[in-house]
Amino acid sequence: MNLELFMQNEAFKDALINAIVDEVMRRLQNRPKKALVCFSGAAIGFTEVLENLVALKSKGWELTLFASEGAKAALPMEHIQKTLKIDKIYDETDTSAQINLFKDKELMILATTTVNTAAKLALGICDNAMTTLINHGLMAGIPTICVKDGADPDNAVRSKLGGDRSSPAYRQMMVDHLQKLEDFGIDCCEAKDLAQVCQHGGPIVQTKPQAAARDTVTSAESTPGHGQVRLVKNLITRSDIME
Structure with missing residues (x-):
C-alpha cells in the first residue's frame, strides 16, 4: 500500500x-465536566436545585461545593453532602487560596441565589468569602449560571409567601440586578431548568x-x-x- x-x-x-x-x-x-457550585442562603428553589445537581452527577459531572454563612444557616448541609455524595463542602473557614476552587472548572453555578447576593454581584461588592470567590471566577472568565428563583421578585413561591407586595420601584430594582448579571454574561435560569442549561445552554465566554x-x-x-x-x-x- x-x-x-x-x-x-x-x-x-x-x-x-x-x-x-x-x-x-x-x-x-465524553470527558468529565467540572463545576464549582456556590450556595447562598436562599431556600426558594432549593429542592429543584438539588434534584438537578443529582441529575448532573448522574451524567458524570464532578461538583465542588461552596457554602456561604447564610447557606449554612438556612440549608441542610448534611443532606446536601449525603445526597450528592460529596466529601466536603467548602466555606469561609477554608484557608487554601480561592483559585484552587475554580482554576480547573469549566462552569460556575450560583445554585441558591438570595436577593442580597444578586444585589452585591450586580454592584461588584465583594464583602464576604462567597462574593469574593464568584468575583474571582468571573474575572477569570469562568462561564457562570445563576439560579434566580430566590432573587426573582416574580417567583411563584415568593408570591405565595406574600413577598410580591413591594412597590413597583423596589421590584424593578430586583429585576435590574438580575438583568445586570445577564449583562455580565451570567446565564440566569430557573431552578427546574438548571441541568438542562448546564448541559445544553448558557453563555459562551470568548477570551480572544x-x-x-x-x-x-x-x-x-x-x-x-x-x-x-x-x-x-x-x-x-x-x-x-x-x-
Whole structure:
C-alpha cells in the first residue's frame, strides 16, 4: 500500500479529516465536566436545585461545593453532602487560596441565589468569602449560571409567601440586578431548568478573537462547562492535519 498516493487523493484526505473531527467530538462529549457550585442562603428553589445537581452527577459531572454563612444557616448541609455524595463542602473557614476552587472548572453555578447576593454581584461588592470567590471566577472568565428563583421578585413561591407586595420601584430594582448579571454574561435560569442549561445552554465566554478564516474544514469545539459540542468553521485546516 502506497500511503503517499492515498494522501494525494482528495476523497481519502477528506475522509481522514472527518474521522479525526469525529474522534475529537466524541472525546469532548465524553470527558468529565467540572463545576464549582456556590450556595447562598436562599431556600426558594432549593429542592429543584438539588434534584438537578443529582441529575448532573448522574451524567458524570464532578461538583465542588461552596457554602456561604447564610447557606449554612438556612440549608441542610448534611443532606446536601449525603445526597450528592460529596466529601466536603467548602466555606469561609477554608484557608487554601480561592483559585484552587475554580482554576480547573469549566462552569460556575450560583445554585441558591438570595436577593442580597444578586444585589452585591450586580454592584461588584465583594464583602464576604462567597462574593469574593464568584468575583474571582468571573474575572477569570469562568462561564457562570445563576439560579434566580430566590432573587426573582416574580417567583411563584415568593408570591405565595406574600413577598410580591413591594412597590413597583423596589421590584424593578430586583429585576435590574438580575438583568445586570445577564449583562455580565451570567446565564440566569430557573431552578427546574438548571441541568438542562448546564448541559445544553448558557453563555459562551470568548477570551480572544477567532483567527482569520483559512481553507475550510469544520472542527469541533466544546462549550466550556456545558458538555455541549458545536461546529466551528475555520479552526482546523487541511494544512493543520497534513503537516
